[in-house]
Amino acid sequence: MRTVRVGLRCDAGPRRGVGHLVRSLALGEEFLARGARVEMFGSVESVGWAAAQLAARDVPLRPGPQTPAELVETARRHRLDVMVLDSYELDPAGAGALRAAGVVTLAIVDGDTRGQEADLYLDQNLGTRIDAPPSRLLAGAEYALLRDSVVAARPPVPPPAAPVARPRVLAFFGGTDAVGAAPALTRLLFGTGHPMELTVVVGRAEIGVELAEVTRGPDQLLRPIPPTDALPALIREADLVVSAAGTSTWELCCVGAPAALVCVVDNQRESYHRVVAHGLAAGVGELPELTAEGPVGEAARASADRTLSGLLTSPERRAALSARAWSAVDGLGRRRVADAVLALLAPTRA
Numbered sequence: 001m002r003t004v005r006v007g008l009r010c011d012a013g014p015r016r017g018v019g020h021l022v023r024s025l026a027l028g029e030e031f032l033a034r035g036a037r038v039e040m041f042g043s044v045e046s047v048g049w050a051a052a053q054l055a056a057r058d059v060p061l062r063p064g065p066q067t068p069a070e071l072v073e074t075a076r077r078h079r080l081d082v083m084v085l086d087s088y089e090l091d092p093a094g095a096g097a098l099r100a101a102g103v104v105t106l107a108i109v110d111g112d113t114r115g116q117e118a119d120l121y122l123d124q125n126l127g128t129r130i131d132a133p134p135s136r137l138l139a140g141a142e143y144a145l146l147r148d149s150v151v152a153a154r155p156p157v158p159p160p161a162a163p164v165a166r167p168r169v170l171a172f173f174g175g176t177d178a179v180g181a182a183p184a185l186t187r188l189l190f191g192t193g194h195p196m197e198l199t200v201v202v203g204r205a206e207i208g209v210e211l212a213e214v215t216r217g218p219d220q221l222l223r224p225i226p227p228t229d230a231l232p233a234l235i236r237e238a239d240l241v242v243s244a245a246g247t248s249t250w251e252l253c254c255v256g257a258p259a260a261l262v263c264v265v266d267n268q269r270e271s272y273h274r275v276v277a278h279g280l281a282a283g284v285g286e287l288p289e290l291t292a293e294g295p296v297g298e299a300a301r302a303s304a305d306r307t308l309s310g311l312l313t314s315p316e317r318r319a320a321l322s323a324r325a326w327s328a329v330d331g332l333g334r335r336r337v338a339d340a341v342l343a344l345l346a347p348t349r350a
Contacts, residue, residue, distance in 0.1 A: 018175030
């Protein structure tokens with residue numbers, strides 16, 4: 001039985017963020033644990049943390065093919081059995097070309113297949129509905145792709161919440177904070193007037209400069225830190241987590257974090273509203289409104305203030321969010337996805 005060879009096609013960068021890479025790499029970890037050979041194809045631009053994640057797992061980073069023909073040629077040259085496509089930018093015809101070439105193809109999508117013809121489609125968003133044959137669709141949070149470090153941080157039961165005089169708050173907005181959400185949310189948090197120890201993950205240098213200018217009130221501490229492998233442990237230790245409503249949502253749920261989410265880009269909106277409606281996290285609002293001038297911005301910030309103040313002062317509300325979130329994501333999603341992918345490999349290739 002020869003080694004299965006898996007390719008991960010995605011990109012990361014200061015403006016793209018690292019969400020696609022993080023979830024693809026989580027699936028890569030599962031394949032590695034099963035003895036497969038895993039290679040990443042794409043670009044990691046100016047994101048040292050992301051490149052280090054690949055190096056730590058001995059996953060080589062190779063140039064990312066763009067066209068359908070290049071994808072097929074790359075798969076043949078590297079003798080790939082499986083290709084995972086996680087990109088909004090690639091030609092949708094690439095999936096069909098790989099499939100026609102005999103490469104088992106998984107397309108990771110977010111609400112829209114973009115016309116790709118893959119063997120399997122994965123949409124890990126809650127309550128998702130996409131146009132794909134049911135037999136080829138892996139849909140919902142039960143298929144959430146989570147890294148080893150996140151699964152290891154999952155507690156055996158939902159964490160309780162106790163009254164604290166100065167809550168420990170963790171804020172992060174993706175690996176690079178591509179839209180610059182951290183300063184705006186730091187102002188909102190400090191604007192509540194409540195004491196807190198606020199740790200903010202600073203994805204880019206310019207974010208740190210802006211954070212340094214944010215006014216703090218009495219008994220409000222700010223600790224900026226760079227992107228870190230210790231993030232799952234920091235999530236578990238926090239009394240409240242404020243984050244973007246992207247792929248990290250499922251990490252927060254798995255760990256059972258009491259979380260307040262912000263919709264920072266358009267493609268998060270549908271998932272954001274579903275997660276909030278199901279009570280898995282509190283909703284702070286949409287970033288463009290939270291930073292807007294005039295009555296729209298004032299109303300959005302007033303609503304955010306009420307939400308954040310309620311969470312900071314109510315351990316019962318934080319505990320309720322933790323319990324629902326913890327129950328929604330069990331950390332076994334990548335195992336289910338890998339099982340489905342490997343089941344499609346012909347016996348002669350497995």
